[in-house]
Amino acid sequence: MKTIQVFVAVLFSLFFIPAIGVHVYGLFVPITQESTASHIIHILSYSVCLITFLRPISYRLLLYSLAAIYPFMFHANCFFIPLLQQNKFNAVCLLVIVMLPLGGLWIYKSR
16 A cells, blocks of 8 residues: 555656646746736645645645645646637646646545
8 A cells, every 4th residue: 555655656756747847937037927926825835735645744635735736726627628618629638637636535545
């Protein structure tokens, strides 16, 4: 069981570390219309989510859930609005809105 936990922690680290990196990069290079404040919130949110996978901390599920709210809502909005209005598919946003709940489910099941 410990091997599976390590594998899942690595898997989610491979999701969160690039997500943090993209938003750090976005602070210096305007890659989207996203504001500086939004990039900072994403960086902080993804960092807290990453920490909950790497460290055994108290209230792990609560911290993860609170940190995941903003990125989930932001990416759900950037996925569904263009999909419904312009028939445009955004794979990155879909990945985020799938991975964040899976992370919460994993934390919940591993308690």
